[in-house]
Amino acid sequence: MIGETIKSGDNRAASPFFRVFGGRLKVADGDAVAMGKSVGNHSLEWAVLSTLVPGVVGVAVFDGLWRLGGCWAAWLGLLPMTFIALHVLGFLLGAWSPRGTFLVWSGALTAWALALLRWGGETPLVWVAWLWLGFIALQVLGMIGLVWQRMMRVEGPKGITLRIVLAVLIHLGIALIWWQFGAAWGASAFVGMVAVWALGTFNPTNEIFGPMPMRLDQRQALLTIDDGPDPEDTPVILDLLDKHGVKAVFFVIGDKVRRFPELAKEIVARGHELGNHTMTHPQHSMWSAGPVRMRREIEECSRVIEEMSGQRPRWFRAPVGHRNYFTHPIAAELGMEVVVWSRRGFDTLDREVEGIVDDLTRNLRYGEILLLHESTKQAPQVVKRVLEEVAPLKD
Known part of the structure; x- marks a missing residue:
């Protein structure tokens, strides 16, 4: 019997965006396959989060110290307080999995960014808040993608019915855009829908309409x-x-x-x-x-x-x-x-x-x-x- 296919629906990423758009699971051959499926983070996500999260935490600490004690307090306290925030605060917030940790820090930093925009007044650090909120917007897009993936896994008559309903809703949404914003926006939305449909249909390895395994769990091609x-x-x-x-x-x-x-x-x-x-x-x-x-x-x-x-x-x-x-x-x-x-x-x-x-x-x-x-x-x-x-x- 030929081996089982390796599903590509989960690439070990913690954040929704990288779970959907981070690429297929890539692990080493042989015994490392089983370990690689469950251990470690998505490599690109690790590079982004290990830079972005500490950076935004540092900016939040710097902004708070500046407001409390002025310039010297901000510069002298930046490194030790950032270290405390990343370790002690992370422990107190409590998260016992990569995805849980991501959710905790996403919530805390999003709250800070919204508070800075609402009550922070004039500050040159406002761009950092917008940068973080832009990153969170990508996560929302990823969450939509995860919901879509789940719907594309519904089987049989229920799956067919669900897909027909989704197609009707998408077309109604495009009609609403056309009505509210004019022909140019409506036509653009329609072209975008057709492009996504064509990608899912004519690109054999695309997984928009469902999972497409491309590897087997066996030691030969x-x-x-x-x-x-x-x-x-x-x-x-x-x-x-x-x-x-x-x-x-x-x-x-x-x-x-x-x-x-x-x-x-x-x-x-x-x-x-x-x-x-x-x-x-x-x-x-x-x-x-x-x-x-x-x-x-x-x-x-x-x-x-x-x-x-x-x-x-x-x-x-x-x-x-x-x-x-x-x-x-x-x-x-x-x-x-x-x-x-x-x-x-x-x-x-x-x-x-x-x-x-x-x-x-x-x-x-x-x-x-x-x-x-x-x-x-x-x-x-x-x-x-x-x-x-x-x-x-x-x-």
């Missing part, structure tokens, strides 16, 4: 082979995989499985997995499929795979990676995880084999998911060369 089964390529590829002792996932098309059931059975018999790649592979129109058509494409493919091979697919990949707004809740309801890839060589184009292999294997790490294809003129050669590079990773 995974070959995934799309667009089969193929009577010319599949037998050759299976022999190559056997020769190198590598297991793969074949993302198969339902219509082809129905035409070549013996090949689907042979894939399973040799210890590989079958993934769902839709019933008809509508690569030019999958992006525009509504929930009814989307369900039909995915459900029929799974049914045919199970009938012909006896194996129920647990992974789904959209044609060309163009899953859309309704893909995730339907796939989840049918017991599948939407999986993309971390490497592709564009092997369906007329490219040299060595160039394809280099794109797929250069600086390859454990657990990466590689995208290859059947039904191309160079498919066996590409698989052979990739296996020569990937197989040593098992050792």
